[in-house]
Amino acid sequence: MRSSLLRILALILKEFLAVLKDPRSRFIIFVPPILQCVIFGYAASFDLNSVSYAVLNLDHSSASADLLSRLDGSGTFKRQANLERMEDISEWIDSGRALLVIRIDQDFERRLLVGKVAQVQVIVDGRNSNTAGTALGYVGTVVDQFNADWRSRHGIPGAPVAIDIRSWYNPNLESRWSMIPSLIGTLTMMGTLMLTALSVAREREQGTFDQLLVTPFRPFEIMVGKAVPNMVIGLTQATTILLIAQFWFHIPFIGSFVVLYAGLVLFLMAAVGLGLFVSSIAMTMQQAMLFAFLLVLPFSLLSGLTTPISSMPEFLQSVMVINPLRYALDLTRRVYLEDAGFAQLLPDFLPLTIIGIVTLSGAAWLFGRRLT
Amino acid sequence: MTDWVAKLRRIRALILKESKQIIRDPSSIAIGVVFPVLMILLFGYGMSLDVTRVSVAVVDEDASSGSAALIGDFRLSPYFDLKVTHSMAEATTMFRNRGVDGVIVIPSDFSRRWRHGDARIQILVNGTDANQARIIQAYAQGPVAIWGATQAGATPTGGPVVLESRMWFNDSNDSHYFLVPGLIVLVMTIIGAFLTAMVVAREWERGTIEALFVTPMRAGEFLISKIVPYFALGLIGFGLCLLAGKFLFHVPIRGSFTLLCFSSMTYLMVALGVGLLVSTLVKSQFLASQLAMILTMMPAMMLSGFLFDLRSMPPVIRGITYALPPRYAVTLMQTLYLAGDVGSVVWPNLGVLAAMAATLLVLTRLSTRKQLS
Numbered sequence: 015m016r017s018s019l020l021r022i023l024a025l026i027l028k029e030f031l032a033v034l035k036d037p038r039s040r041f042i043i044f045v046p047p048i049l050q051c052v053i054f055g056y057a058a059s060f061d062l063n064s065v066s067y068a069v070l071n072l073d074h075s076s077a078s079a080d081l082l083s084r085l086d087g088s089g090t091f092k093r094q095a096n097l098e099r100m101e102d103i104s105e106w107i108d109s110g111r112a113l114l115v116i117r118i119d120q121d122f123e124r125r126l127l128v129g130k131v132a133q134v135q136v137i138v139d140g141r142n143s144n145t146a147g148t149a150l151g152y153v154g155t156v157v158d159q160f161n162a163d164w165r166s167r168h169g170i171p172g173a174p175v176a177i178d179i180r181s182w183y184n185p186n187l188e189s190r191w192s193m194i195p196s197l198i199g200t201l202t203m204m205g206t207l208m209l210t211a212l213s214v215a216r217e218r219e220q221g222t223f224d225q226l227l228v229t230p231f232r233p234f235e236i237m238v239g240k241a242v243p244n245m246v247i248g249l250t251q252a253t254t255i256l257l258i259a260q261f262w263f264h265i266p267f268i269g270s271f272v273v274l275y276a277g278l279v280l281f282l283m284a285a286v287g288l289g290l291f292v293s294s295i296a297m298t299m300q301q302a303m304l305f306a307f308l309l310v311l312p313f314s315l316l317s318g319l320t321t322p323i324s325s326m327p328e329f330l331q332s333v334m335v336i337n338p339l340r341y342a343l344d345l346t347r348r349v350y351l352e353d354a355g356f357a358q359l360l361p362d363f364l365p366l367t368i369i370g371i372v373t374l375s376g377a378a379w380l381f382g383r384r385l386t
Numbered sequence: 387m388t389d390w391v392a393k394l395r396r397i398r399a400l401i402l403k404e405s406k407q408i409i410r411d412p413s414s415i416a417i418g419v420v421f422p423v424l425m426i427l428l429f430g431y432g433m434s435l436d437v438t439r440v441s442v443a444v445v446d447e448d449a450s451s452g453s454a455a456l457i458g459d460f461r462l463s464p465y466f467d468l469k470v471t472h473s474m475a476e477a478t479t480m481f482r483n484r485g486v487d488g489v490i491v492i493p494s495d496f497s498r499r500w501r502h503g504d505a506r507i508q509i510l511v512n513g514t515d516a517n518q519a520r521i522i523q524a525y526a527q528g529p530v531a532i533w534g535a536t537q538a539g540a541t542p543t544g545g546p547v548v549l550e551s552r553m554w555f556n557d558s559n560d561s562h563y564f565l566v567p568g569l570i571v572l573v574m575t576i577i578g579a580f581l582t583a584m585v586v587a588r589e590w591e592r593g594t595i596e597a598l599f600v601t602p603m604r605a606g607e608f609l610i611s612k613i614v615p616y617f618a619l620g621l622i623g624f625g626l627c628l629l630a631g632k633f634l635f636h637v638p639i640r641g642s643f644t645l646l647c648f649s650s651m652t653y654l655m656v657a658l659g660v661g662l663l664v665s666t667l668v669k670s671q672f673l674a675s676q677l678a679m680i681l682t683m684m685p686a687m688m689l690s691g692f693l694f695d696l697r698s699m700p701p702v703i704r705g706i707t708y709a710l711p712p713r714y715a716v717t718l719m720q721t722l723y724l725a726g727d728v729g730s731v732v733w734p735n736l737g738v739l740a741a742m743a744a745t746l747l748v749l750t751r752l753s754t755r756k757q758l759s
Binding site: 038039042054058061065081113125129131132133135137138139141147148150151153154157164165170176178180181182184187191192204212219298299300304305307308312315316318320321324326327330352 | 431576
């Protein structure tokens with residue numbers, strides 16, 4: 015028992031040295047997650063804060079001027095040009111200089127004053143239909159406000175029902191608040207799964223795995239020796255991102271660190287387990303890298319990071335039961351923003367534990383098979 | 387003359403060797419064929435930004451005929467799955483435990499205030515998923531507007547100003563239209579940069595490059611032999627994406643097909659260039675693959691305008707996007723696919739990509755020669 019522990023300890027030390035003694039390798043493990051967290055923290059948002067637009071205003075009335083000044087005053091809409099002719103619209107949209115063009119017909123105010131409905135046409139660049147839809151929504155909000163004010167000023171009945179939105183856990187509904195806690199899991203998984211996948215494959219390619227096989231190491235010991243250092247590196251990465259989220263982006267952490275780290279340890283067990291599993295199947299480093307990549311990509315695309323899991327087809331939803339990242343995302347967000355406890359997070363803890371146990375023991379078993 | 391013949395024969399032999407290596411290694415085929423297919427399926431069927439149905443709890447504190455009618459309108463909406471609850475406490479418990487995505491509260495003075503024209507309802511959303519919360523907010527407008535119009539005995543147009551929106555290039559608001567051009571860029575990026583990042587480094591790690599040094603082979607020939615097979619692999623991926631775009635997702639190609647192919651190939655050369663340069667410089671498979679992923683794959687997802695709008699990024703981040711190839715490729719692909727041959731978009735972007743490809747290849751050639759001498 016004691017000698018087994020000593021052996022494992024020696025292997026762990028050796029693994030740490032193998033990864034961390036090379037300054038370039040230290041750099042690639044710690045610097046990119048920091049950079050990526052900061053850059054993606056700013057870049058990865060579906061909110062629009064700058065919508066360039068052009069106006070074709072044929073009305074020149076005070077009502078149309080009022081509507082347009084509301085757009086300009088919103089801070090989001092940046093007027094690029096006042097167009098004169100219909101033919102100019104396509105040029106501005108095609109070239110991408112304006113995301114949308116607003117056209118107001120010449121009878122706009124006249125219709126409003128006689129109590130008729132007045133149309134405003136919005137032409138939007140649909141090359142990215144998602145961005146286009148969001149921008150249209152923003153225009154709609156401005157027009158709604160214009161309508162409400164117009165009605166109350168002109169005594170038109172039928173004021174709409176106001177909808178008060180109260181958002182729990184993220185009062186201003188900032189994308190960043192959901193995105194950055196999600197990066198803790200995403201960036202950590204990318205780093206550790208790849209690193210782990212290479213750990214055994216590298217030894218095999220360099221022939222040192224054979225040397226390991228003639229030592230008294232048991233497969234289980236090799237597995238632990240390989241898993242622990244990578245989990246520690248993963249935890250360090252996760253902690254770094256956690257610190258950036260709190261001290262750079264000032265997103266308040268209201269949860270419990272005990273719950274968060276318990277979840278992260280389980281998540282890293284699962285990620286490292288998958289990495290070791292891949293590593294024990296692969297014959298070369300290239301294979302290990304590519305197989306790991308083929309796992310990481312769908313896992314991160316289908317984790318709920320950018321698109322909701324509930325809108326995926328049933329089949330994919332059931333395949334994604336094995337995706338550790340989706341549980342980690344849910345877990346980190348909810349501990350971070352909602353102060354969720356162990357009981358609420360059981361649906362995340364349980365599958366992570368199962369994935370970790372299955373993959374780690376699978377990897378150890380495969381080491382053993384390769385030993386014989 | 388014989389010099390040239392020998393040169394060509396050497397290149398041919400090297401290409402043959404590299405191709406055999408690709409064909410015999412299942413992982414290369416996986417990345418060349420399985421990977422594009424996987425991406426097509428994931429993007430085509432897995433990634434959808436629409437929240438199909440949201441489940442909400444309703445707390446009706448008013449319990450009037452008006453509030454009952456409003457609940458009826460929510461029930462008729464295809465976007466809401468209603469769960470009627472009897473108290474706010476019950477609803478918030480469900481909300482906290484993720485039994486529902488939101489809570490609609492109709493306050494007790496709802497009917498009374500409606501007569502005075504200032505009725506309001508409250509919707510509680512979960513900000514942990516900000517995107518979904520905002521979608522629920524938008525969906526709720528529909529039933530509420532219908533209810534208001536029915537109660538006032540008017541047509542549900544809202545107004546007096548109504549928006550008539552037209553989405554150019556994608557009238558039916560089909561998300562495949564922007565996913566397919568982005569998909570091509572992602573596939574080119576990964577086949578081009580990720581695989582090649584490992585190939586030169588592998589020769590260094592295994593020492594086989596020294597064996598090549600003692601042959602008459604030149605650095606340029608070595609590079610050509612590395613480019614050609616992976617370029618071909620990239621074209622297979624491109625072809626698969628084109629086919630899927632046409633026959634699976636029915637995305638029209640409004641620009642010139644030749645230009646579309648040419649642009650994709652140019653971007654493929656950029657990706658190959660990044661991969662080869664990184665591989666030549668760091669000489670380690672692990673470092674090269676990590677660098678290639680950080681420099682190409684992540685930017686292609688996050689900093690390209692594919693998912694997230696470039697204009698809304700802070701100036702510093704936008705500056706970074708200009709230094710990286712994917713933004714040019716995504717702009718090009720989206721325009722050539724959906725808008726057509728818009729000269730003012732196509733030529734500048736294509737020019738930058740061509741310049742990047744040339745620079746990267748020259749740099750790779752220079753750093754390879756240094757090591758040979």
